[in-house]
Amino acid sequence: MHDCRNEKEDAAELALAKLRNLGHRITVQRVAVVEALASAPGHQSAEEILVRVSELHPSVGRASVFRTLQLLLRAGVLLSSSRAENRTTYFLCPSGRHHHLICTQCGRTVAFDECVAEDLEGALAKRYGFCVSGHQLEVFGHCSDCNAFDS
Amino acid sequence: MHDCRNEKEDAAELALAKLRNLGHRITVQRVAVVEALASAPGHQSAEEILVRVSELHPSVGRASVFRTLQLLLRAGVLLSSSRAENRTTYFLCPSGRHHHLICTQCGRTVAFDECVAEDLEGALAKRYGFCVSGHQLEVFGHCSDCNAFDS
DNA sequence: TCCCTAGTTGATACTTTGTCTCAACAGAAT
DNA sequence: ATTCTGTTGAGACAAAGTATCAACTAGGGA
Ligand SMILES: [Mn+2]
Ligand SMILES: [Mn+2]
Ligand SMILES: [Zn+2]
Ligand SMILES: [Zn+2]
Numbered sequence: 001m002h003d004c005r006n007e008k009e010d011a012a013e014l015a016l017a018k019l020r021n022l023g024h025r026i027t028v029q030r031v032a033v034v035e036a037l038a039s040a041p042g043h044q045s046a047e048e049i050l051v052r053v054s055e056l057h058p059s060v061g062r063a064s065v066f067r068t069l070q071l072l073l074r075a076g077v078l079l080s081s082s083r084a085e086n087r088t089t090y091f092l093c094p095s096g097r098h099h100h101l102i103c104t105q106c107g108r109t110v111a112f113d114e115c116v117a118e119d120l121e122g123a124l125a126k127r128y129g130f131c132v133s134g135h136q137l138e139v140f141g142h143c144s145d146c147n148a149f150d151s
Numbered sequence: 152m153h154d155c156r157n158e159k160e161d162a163a164e165l166a167l168a169k170l171r172n173l174g175h176r177i178t179v180q181r182v183a184v185v186e187a188l189a190s191a192p193g194h195q196s197a198e199e200i201l202v203r204v205s206e207l208h209p210s211v212g213r214a215s216v217f218r219t220l221q222l223l224l225r226a227g228v229l230l231s232s233s234r235a236e237n238r239t240t241y242f243l244c245p246s247g248r249h250h251h252l253i254c255t256q257c258g259r260t261v262a263f264d265e266c267v268a269e270d271l272e273g274a275l276a277k278r279y280g281f282c283v284s285g286h287q288l289e290v291f292g293h294c295s296d297c298n299a300f301d302s
Numbered sequence: 303t304c305c306c307t308a309g310t311t312g313a314t315a316c317t318t319t320g321t322c323t324c325a326a327c328a329g330a331a332t
Numbered sequence: 333a334t335t336c337t338g339t340t341g342a343g344a345c346a347a348a349g350t351a352t353c354a355a356c357t358a359g360g361g362a
Binding site for chain 2: 308309310311312313314
């Protein structure tokens, strides 16, 4: 059974668990940011997240939102793209692996599931001494709409 | 024979040729930005590019630099990363295909050559009606230095 | 070669996005 | 209770990017 609601809840819980495991405290502010991220489908800008957090927790400061986003990014459970939707957007991704098709003209963004980099991760880890936590593949081009109208 | 100088010059010429092919005018300002990008190895921030452009062409405005970066991004000959080096950086990439290993802690960035997505591009193009121009793969993790000092 | 014009530009004000500082606060440990 | 350390909000600040618009120019056609 596939249930988006549960998927989102899982993502939120996994993100918080990851913070906890890294030794960070689970505060109401951090929970609020994670829930804001999980409360909407797709990508959100920092501003959208801030607004959403403020709805339920008006006292949460702007700096805390940015600090939490940074923390989640570093923890590998949040990804961001500055090309998708033509602005910087954030989205929870507990697996740390995500793949997009992005129209460089209008910003239209499509997610796809094929993961071609999992094998590669191990090789890179060994070669460069990195401890790999995830990856993001962005494929660029023009969408069908934008193709129709350009040179 | 491998010659970095020539590689860079090629990158610059290919980028300008691409703009020309798309019907954009080749102005001294655009040439200046492309040459600034080609004049240094690796990634540069918008500010660094602006400074470099100003050295030879002090009259070029800040807006033109940003406008040209945007144009090159859309043309598929420039890539950017907001995680590499822990700030947004730009780099000429005429092929439109680039791959990085990025430390989410300190921003250390390593380029690698394995390209695992070329086959995928065709499939995605067909499935979603996109005209694919390139891709960028970012693999995230902790570098050896950052691994040594954390929990 | 000269015109014409759509595309481009510089200056600068402005918005958006993200960071810094620091005193106050809150959990956890003792 | 006391201490300790991580976290917070406010708001000043800085960086990054955009909008406006009159002036200018690249480049195709006469
Ligand atoms: Mn997505
Ligand atoms: Mn690179
Ligand atoms: Zn499009
Ligand atoms: Zn590092």
